[in-house]
Amino acid sequence: MRAVRSMFDTIAPRYDLVNRIMTFRMDVGWRRRTVRDLALPHGSTVVDLACGTGDLCRELAASGLHPIGMDLSFGMLAAARTTAPLVHGDALRLPVADATLDGATCGFALRNLVDLDPFFTELARAVRPLGRIALLEVAEPPNRFLRWGHGLYFGRVVPRIGGLLSDETAYRYLPKSVAYLPSPGHMLARLADAGFSDVGRDLLSHGIAQLITATRT
Numbered sequence: 001m002r003a004v005r006s007m008f009d010t011i012a013p014r015y016d017l018v019n020r021i022m023t024f025r026m027d028v029g030w031r032r033r034t035v036r037d038l039a040l041p042h043g044s045t046v047v048d049l050a051c052g053t054g055d056l057c058r059e060l061a062a063s064g065l066h067p068i069g070m071d072l073s074f075g076m077l078a079a080a081r082t083t084a085p086l087v088h089g090d091a092l093r094l095p096v097a098d099a100t101l102d103g104a105t106c107g108f109a110l111r112n113l114v115d116l117d118p119f120f121t122e123l124a125r126a127v128r129p130l131g132r133i134a135l136l137e138v139a140e141p142p143n144r145f146l147r148w149g150h151g152l153y154f155g156r157v158v159p160r161i162g163g164l165l166s167d168e169t170a171y172r173y174l175p176k177s178v179a180y181l182p183s184p185g186h187m188l189a190r191l192a193d194a195g196f197s198d199v200g201r202d203l204l205s206h207g208i209a210q211l212i213t214a215t216r217t
């Protein structure tokens with residue numbers, strides 16, 4: 001956990017810039033879709049876990065929701081550009097009472113959590129019945145040709161961009177860390193086990209990103 005925190009502290013100052021360049025700004029549309037599919041009414045309180053520099057918090061606020069950002073990295077929180085309240089903390093131990101949140105989002109951080117089961121259990125504890133979650137993450141395209149190009153781009157090009165603008169080691173690790181994600185079927189089944197229904201997964205941009213949504217039973 002300390003290594004993850006220190007890596008994000010290092011890349012925080014240029015995190016947004018590198019994101020926009022390496023995804024050709026597609027990440028902006030993915031976050032918009034995340035908030036749309038969260039499908040909560042105006043005024044709902046939503047915790048954005050692993051909020052980083054606050055992109056999802058801004059998107060949530062723009063849709064009339066009340067976001068609270070939470071992240072482990074002081075560097076990312078310090079670089080955040082959002083008016084949402086920000087909390088330093090671990091997504092596996094939320095400082096809220098049971099069933100108090102209307103919803104939760106999490107962008108591009110599932111693969112940084114060593115074990116997803118405790119995370120899903122913690123989400124189920126904190127989100128109220130009929131509350132919603134939306135988890136955005138990178139993915140590998142199902143199409144073989146696209147997967148090959150995707151591997152080449154993230155394996156060779158992205159570390160170069162990262163090296164020029166930020167930290168090459170981090171941008172060599174980040175694309176590879178998709179390998180730490182359990183299979184989609186496993187993630188959806190574990191969410192259902194934790195106490196969510198309506199569990200669904202959509203592929204975005206031909207499968208280079210994925211969005212998992214669910215309703216607290």
Ligand SMILES: C[S@@+](CC[C@H](N)C(=O)[O-])C[C@H]1O[C@@H](n2cnc3c(N)ncnc32)[C@H](O)[C@@H]1O
Pocket residue numbers: 004005008049050051052053054055056070071072073076089090091092106107108109112113
């Ligand atoms: C790739 S960044 C994503 C930031 C942001 N959600 C976005 O959409 O751009 C991953 C973030 O997860 C945070 N993180 C990793 N493990 C965490 C944990 N256990 N609790 C809270 N934040 C964590 C890191 O500090 C980092 O800011």
